[in-house]
Amino acid sequence: MAKTVDARGLSCPQPVLMTLDEIKGGSADELLVMVDNEASKENVSRAAKSQGWKIADIHEAEGVFNITLRKE
């Protein structure tokens, strides 16, 4: 079961901090990160890649980007 990080309505660096908290401290190997702006989408993706995670999927629905991250 993937863990969800709900960062809707937040702007960077908070979505990145929340995502990194889960990547570094959490036990999940799959994360669903929800953000609602392009800049956060780019920043979360960049940060996840720098931690060796991969972007498994991004889909947009009603202005929200649902980013699925998976541990390599």
Add this chain to the structure above:
Amino acid sequence: MKGIKNIFAEFWGIIGVGILIGILAPLLQYLGNPPNMGICVACFERDIAGAIGFHRAAVVQYIRPEIIGFVLGSMIAAFLFKEFKPRLGSAPIVRFFLGVFAMIGALVFLGCPWRAALRLAGGDGTAIVGLLGLVFGVWIGTLFLKGGYSLGRTQPTHHSAGWMLPLFMVGLLVLMLIFPQIPGKDKNELLFYSMKGPGSLHAPLAISLGVGLLIGFLAQRSRFCTMGAIRDFVLFRSIHLLSGFLALILTAFVVNFILGQFRPGFAGQPVAHTMHLWNFAGMALSGLAYCLAGGCPGRQLFLSGEGDGDAAVFVLGMIVGAGISHNFGLASSPTGVGPYGIPAVIIGLLVCLFIGFTMRKRIA
């Protein structure tokens, strides 16, 4: 254009934008803007505040088309790439006061991070202390961020709410076109125009506006932010935004050299003073305020263009802060800090610490 990959958000994209600003800002100086002030978001918002009479410092009054261009250029990019997303509601009143104190700190140093970079690139050694202060202030801000500091979530809002600051900028431009400067006069029916000092120095309107639009467009695409450059490096060791900021400084240095605008030294630098402690503290206050508000003054303008109403409130806070700074003797001049500049910086730091300590994550 939605499907196009955003190349400006890639490594070479952000560097390219930094290089472009590094070329255009010194060129604006060459074409008439004040020395080491090709683009200074804080100074230019202060000049706008003066032009509409929010303060009566006669040497800094002019509606700066660059600022108008920043907001409108960003808005054009946001519309083209479907990123215009009207939103607000993340503690706007707090952002207003962060804007006020960001401006107060900036006018003690005499510049925002953009100008600190341009001052350094023009050979002004006092900018080094200011940049160190900026780093210090942003570093304090990152400690709050790590501790869970948050101003809360925004909410999507009406389209027209996102138009408010862009429309205000259009209004300023229209005013400027209807009420241009009367040669030899410091005021027409409505607007103030500096006869001497930095406010009297400006590139031709069309060039200033065009450069502003271009930078606004590209900065929206690349998310260029001078505060984020330092913050992301401190927080994540990410050099992404930092590489853009450094590219700006290096390029501006080279361009200044070519244009004969590079004059190294500490004393007698244009629109600068040598009270190093207060250059440091003023920028530390600004840096902390920018970090707590999530963006440098430029980025706040670009976000406003995307429909971010909270960033727009920060911008208005800066414009009001300029009025306060000059009306109450907080702003520095080339002779040194103003009579009440020092207490204002201390109060500003206390207010920012209060905000940082008390506004923790309790976001549902």
